[in-house]
Each structure stands twice: as C-alpha cells, then as structure tokens.
Amino acid sequence: MSVLALEGVSSVAGGVRVLDRLDLAVAAAERVAIVAGSGEGKSLLSAIAIGLVPPLAGIARLFGTDLARADAAAVRRLRARCGVTVQGGSLLGEWSVEDNLRLGAGSAARVGRRIDRLMLDFAVERSGTAAVQSLSRGERRRVELVRAFARDPELVILDEPLDGAHAGRDALERAILRQIAPRGRALLLLTQDEAFAARACQRVLRLERGRLV
Amino acid sequence: MMAVLRGAGSGAWLVARAARGTWTRWNTGDALLAPALARDLARFLWTPVPTVVALSLLTGVIAGLSAARVLALYHAELLVLRALVDALLRQVLPLVVGIFAASGVAVAVANRLGAMSLQREIDALETMGHDPVPFALGTPVIAVAAAVPVHMVLASVAALLGAGLLLAAGANVPWRMIVGIATAQPAVAALATGMAKVALFSLLALMAGAATGARRVATPAELSAAGARAFTRGLLCVFGAAAMWTALA
Numbered sequence: 001m002s003v004l005a006l007e008g009v010s011s012v013a014g015g016v017r018v019l020d021r022l023d024l025a026v027a028a029a030e031r032v033a034i035v036a037g038s039g040e041g042k043s044l045l046s047a048i049a050i051g052l053v054p055p056l057a058g059i060a061r062l063f064g065t066d067l068a069r070a071d072a073a074a075v076r077r078l079r080a081r082c083g084v085t086v087q088g089g090s091l092l093g094e095w096s097v098e099d100n101l102r103l104g105a106g107s108a109a110r111v112g113r114r115i116d117r118l119m120l121d122f123a124v125e126r127s128g129t130a131a132v133q134s135l136s137r138g139e140r141r142r143v144e145l146v147r148a149f150a151r152d153p154e155l156v157i158l159d160e161p162l163d164g165a166h167a168g169r170d171a172l173e174r175a176i177l178r179q180i181a182p183r184g185r186a187l188l189l190l191t192q193d194e195a196f197a198a199r200a201c202q203r204v205l206r207l208e209r210g211r212l213v
Numbered sequence: 214m215m216a217v218l219r220g221a222g223s224g225a226w227l228v229a230r231a232a233r234g235t236w237t238r239w240n241t242g243d244a245l246l247a248p249a250l251a252r253d254l255a256r257f258l259w260t261p262v263p264t265v266v267a268l269s270l271l272t273g274v275i276a277g278l279s280a281a282r283v284l285a286l287y288h289a290e291l292l293v294l295r296a297l298v299d300a301l302l303r304q305v306l307p308l309v310v311g312i313f314a315a316s317g318v319a320v321a322v323a324n325r326l327g328a329m330s331l332q333r334e335i336d337a338l339e340t341m342g343h344d345p346v347p348f349a350l351g352t353p354v355i356a357v358a359a360a361v362p363v364h365m366v367l368a369s370v371a372a373l374l375g376a377g378l379l380l381a382a383g384a385n386v387p388w389r390m391i392v393g394i395a396t397a398q399p400a401v402a403a404l405a406t407g408m409a410k411v412a413l414f415s416l417l418a419l420m421a422g423a424a425t426g427a428r429r430v431a432t433p434a435e436l437s438a439a440g441a442r443a444f445t446r447g448l449l450c451v452f453g454a455a456a457m458w459t460a461l462a
Contacts, residue, residue: 072344084341092329099248
C-alpha cells in the first residue's frame, strides 16, 4: 500500500495552473524525489500531500485515507505520522529550541533521549535553551530537521532540506540520509538540487508544467 | 449586519475551541502549557497593571474634583459620596478597564494570530498534527480571564484613592466616611457588577481580536492594518455591550 498517493491532482496558485492532473505514489520505505525550479509548485504539492491545502481536482491519500473525506481530527492524526519541513522555515519564534522540539515530538522521557541523539547528529546540541529568534538560518533549518525526525515518522516530506546550509552541507546530507534509509522510512524529497536528489532517492521525477515526467 | 454576525460567530467559536483545546492540553499533562501561560500572564495580566492603575487614579481624581465642587455648593456628603462610588465602580471603571482591554487584548490577539500566520507558525502546528487554535489562543483566554478581577480590584482601589484625596483635601470630607462608604455593601455590589461587565468586555475584545486575526495576512502592512481593525472592532463591541447592559439593567 502507498503511504502517499496523489491521483489526478490539479491545483492553481495566483490564477495559474501549477499542478495538472498529477499522479504520484510513494510506497512504504520508498524514497522519491521531485526536482523542480523555483515557483513550479513543490511547496503546494507538499501542502496538498498532508492536507493543508485541498486540491482543485483529484484525490490525495495519506496512509490510504482520502484526505478530502476525513474530518479535521483524523487528518491531524495522519499528519502526526509524518515528519515535514517546509521551505522558508516554520519554527515557533517565541519558543526555545527545546520547546519547539518537544512540540513536535511530545515530552515522554524516551522521546527526550531521541531528541538528544538527533540534536547531536544535526549539530544543534548547544542550542537547546536558545530562543529560536537568536539562531542563524542554517541552525533553524537543522532544528526543523530534528523536529521532523523526532516523532519517529513513517513518511518524511522534506522541502529543500539543505536550504541555508553552506558550510557542513555534506555532513547535513549524511545526517538526513542516516535517518531515512536504515530506518525504513518513506521519503518525499522536494528540491531543485538534482545531484542531491539522485544520491538520496531511488526514484527521481521532474515537475514540469504541473506534470511529473 | 451579516458581517457583524459572522465576525461574532467566528470569534465565539475560536474562543470556545481554544478553551476546550487548552483543557485537553491540561488534562494530558502538556509540559509546554505552563511556560506559555507564564508568558501570557505577564503580557495580559502584569504588564498592563501600571497603566490600569494610572488611568484609574486619574479617573478618580477627575471624579473627586467634580464631586468636591458639588459638595462646595450643596454639602450633601453622604448622598454625593454614595453616588460617586456607585458611578465609579459600576459604570466608569468598567468602561476604562474595558477600553484598555479593547486596545490591549484585541490588538495583541489579532497581531499574534497575524504574525503566526505570516511566519507560517500556524501551518507548522498543523503540519505536526496539532490544532493551532489552543496553542495560539488558549493561554491568552486564561490570562485575560485571570486579569479581570485583578485589574478591576486594582482600578477600584486606585480610583477611590484618587477621588478620596481630592475630596479630603478640597472638600474636607473625613477619610473615615470615604472608607466607610467605599467598603459598604452597596459599594461591594457595585464592584461585583463592574467586574462582571469587565469580564464581558474582555471576552468581547478577545473575540474581536480572534475574529480579526484569524484572517490570513501576507505582508507586515496587512498585519498592522489588522491590529488597527481589531482595536476599532473591540472598542465598538465594548461600547455596544455597555449601552445594552445599561438599557437592560
């Protein structure tokens, strides 16, 4: 069974058709990359995949459930099984790094240990008590990645995960990949970086004029 | 008219959803609730205290000055003092605190929701499978509810002190008489009514802020416009409710 399936999905943004009868299926433990330029609809695709935005036409299924037919609480329960980073960042600015991570994963002791390990892996172990607003763009991105993996997700959707990472880009890439393949997680990677997509994923698709080729 | 009803409905629904969601967070032992509540208590309860006290003191001074002038003409201390205390506690101070709530609470809530939307924090909460409403509005609802009695009691003390100073100095009214009237049963009843009014005004301000802030904003300019809109709506709600309360009482 696919953990994520988009069937004939179309959507418009700013009066322009961005996604055009798009079909996509991501199986459990499968790694799929979608490569597209800026403004081609990657972020919209990610939002549709987790039910943040309804498609204009077509069906989006997450873990086999049609998101349009499920109620809000059910959709949130399905989203809680995913680890998602969005382009441009989405940490809660008023909160500390640790609070942001606990928000993503809960506060059980077992989860706390997992967060500590992830913070070490992503080299943000010194930022735990820091306010999010005091972090650099690269640090914020790494904290977002820790948050995405902290809940032990079955499906990971990463939108430009290396955005803002200049120095230590290779180490960050390795840290991401260590969290995906060995743990049997499914990955939907949305990026402009074809080389990274090829290294990280089994299937690389290109989003062109709203269709996957 | 439809827009007003829609706004009121959406504000009430958001506040109720925030309260219910916060209750769930409390029951599930959410460790993030206490620090967020501490931040919002500081913002909505303690930070406004100096301004509430100063505004109330000045209101009391103005009322005391007017009462001293009346007393210079009529020498009806008991009657004028009782009327003054009743008017202050039942009518004037709830409006003063209510206007302050409208400006502070409505604008703060609208700005918070707008900023969260602008910085994609609402989307982030949704992405993690959380209902964003209790996280954005839950702790402000509790903080505003806790602020009502504290602000009203402090406002009353400050206003009566301001009025008493003017009456004692300007009209030679003994402090014992002022304290006796201010602590008598009718004054306590007037304070309770005033507190109920402030609770209603604060709730309306919260609803106005929530309904205004719930609209997505795309630019900082829109955020600032939403704050101004929330202030105007909050003020209209407070004065509308005050007028209806007086008419129905």
